[in-house]
Amino acid sequence: MSQPPPDQALALIRRFRSELVTEDELLRRLEEAAAKGERLRVKFGIDPTFTDVHLGHSVPIRLLRLFQDFGHLPILLLGDATARLGDPTGRNDQRPPLSKEDVEHNAATYLEQIGQVLDLNPKRCELRRNSEWFGAMDFFDSLRLLGRGTVARLLERDDFRARIDQSQPIHLHEMMYPLMQGWDSVMLKADVELGGNDQLFNLHMGRLLQEREGQRPQVCLTTPLLLGTDGRKMSKTYGNHVPLNGEPEDVYGKVMSLGDEPMVDWFRLATSLEGGEIEAVLASHPREAKGRLAWEIVAGLQGAEVADAAAEKFTNQFKHKQLPADIPEVVVSERSLALPNLLQVAGLCQSTSEARRMIRQGGVRIEGEVEHDMGREVALSAEGDGTLVQVGKRKFARIKQG
RNA sequence: GGGGAGAUACCGAAGUGGCCAAACGGGACGGACUGUAAAUCCGUUGGCUCAGCCUUCAGAGGUUCGAAUCCUCUUCUCCCCA
Structure with a gap:
């Protein structure tokens, strides 16, 4: 796609838009860029x-891709300096301070995954790291930057406020976070900055700092947050996320476990279907619609063939109630074990107490038959496929002696 | 530097000498239902050689027949004053 007329571009951008400060400014910049034949720097x-x-991360990245397709210049900034600062939302206060090595390792994985959505070709994308400038700052530079923020301004943030109300510690360096992100915009001379809606405050800080430095303040464009499969904010901490580099079957399965209502958002934000198509799909049976959604998402990341295969596997396993194709095989040394111990040893239950609970509740099957006998000794063989044991709906194992 | 509040199971939060393996809520898990999901209902949610036993209430000691609860010290957090 090459430089569509600005108003058309704007229309396409609206699909991903949550907050836009301001639409007029963005339109003007698009027009100017088109007139001068320049590329906007989109951070x-x-x-x-x-x-x-x-x-969830892929939503702003998809928007970034859109700008890229329009012929503008995406600037992908790896916050290798900010990463070492910790999580300013305080949601995950267990996060250990990251070493340089950790950050580098993660960065490499990130690029690989982002590459599934964005074209990382250096001609079409600028890749930067903020250690580039933060690494060079001395203490007085840092103080100068810190002086750009005020406590009152930071306390306006709901997440900080909540932490104070809950008597949780807020460390001083955490207040640096928005300032650092804003400073990134200054250093990159960003025309537009994209981010999830939870980033709005930080993006505004970029505007502020740019203005103070005599730059034209960036346009702030946030995307809606994609909710996780359980309806809460998508986050790895909650385990309700869909990893971009996940196994296709897992991604497919995760999407299928989504509720009905969020489907619209997922279609809009995570697939390439046109508005009209989305409506048509949603008009069908919700299960069909969800299947289509899962297919589109997998196909978007890994291609149509992979998506077909994932869909087929899923259908076999759940719709036709077939056993999953890849039941893990577990080898134990004992020739025979009491059932609770067997479940524990095989890793199907955390403890024998939990195993007993599962048995009591009728959640345990041996060779497809529900087993209620708590004390049953299960004989194991080294021959054949092993004994098929199932706990609940999802946990399977074939247990062999050996 | 001074004063006050607090640390309870996955999370939040009751409990202030025995009836506490610890209320309640959330989450998670199992079952029913269903569309494979959600919603709803029922149940479970420290461990074990499981109708019994063992180890838990920040950590270490102590008082007591008996401590999550009382005392001492330690570690960590929050708030206020300087």
């Missing part, structure tokens, strides 16, 4: 703090 920053990029 998106991500901190390599985990090894997985998930579908």
Whole structure:
């Protein structure tokens, strides 16, 4: 796609838009860029703090891709300096301080996953790291930057406020976070910055700092947050995320476990279907619609063939109630074990107490038959496929002696 | 530097000498239902050689027949004053 007329571009951008400060400014910049034949510098920053990029992150990246397709210049900023600062939302206060090595390792994985959505070709994308400038700052530079923020301004943030109300500690360096992100915009001379809606405050800080430095303040464009499969904010901490580099069957399965209502958002934000198509799909049976959604998402990441295969596997396993194709095989040394111990040893239950609970509740099957006998000795053989044991709906194992 | 509050199971939060393996809520898990999901209902949610036993209430000691609860010290957090 090459430089569509600005108003058309704007229309396409609206699909991903949550907040836009301001639409007029963005339109003007698009027009100017088109008139001068220049590319807008569109910044998106991500901190390599985990090894997985998930579908929620992919929303602003898809928007970034859109700008790229329009012929503008995406600037992918790896926050290798900010990553070492920790999580300013305080949601995950267990996060250990990251070493340089951790950050580098994560960064490499990130790029691989982001590459599934964005064209990382150096001609079409600028890749930067903020250690480039933060690494060079001395203490007085830092103080100068810190002086740009005020406590009152930071306390306006709900997440800080909540932490104070809950008597949780807020460390001083955490207040640096928005300032650092804002400073990134200054250093990159960003025209536009993209981010999830939770980033709005930080993006505004970029505007502020740019203005103070005599730059034209960036346009802030946030995307809606994609909710996780359980309806909460998508986050690895909650385990409700869809990893971009997940196994296709897992991604497919995760999407299928989504509720009905969020489907619209997922279609809009995580697939390439046109508005009209989405409506048509949603008009069908919700299960069909969800299947289509899962297919589109997998296909978007890994291609149509992979998506077909994932869909087929899923259908076999759940719709036709067939056993999953890849039941893990567990080898134990004993020739025979009491059932609770067997379940524990095979890793199907955490403890024998839990195993007993599962048996009592009728959640345990041996060779497909529900087993209620708590004390049953299960004989194991080294021959054949092993004994098929199932706990609940999802946990399977073939247990062999050996 | 001074004063006050607090640390309870996956999370939040009751409990202030025995009836506490610890209320309640959330989450998670199992079952029913269903569309494979959600919602709903029922149940479970420290461990074990499981109708019994063992180890838990920040950590270490102590008082007591008996401590999550009382005392001492330690570690960590929050708030206020300087």
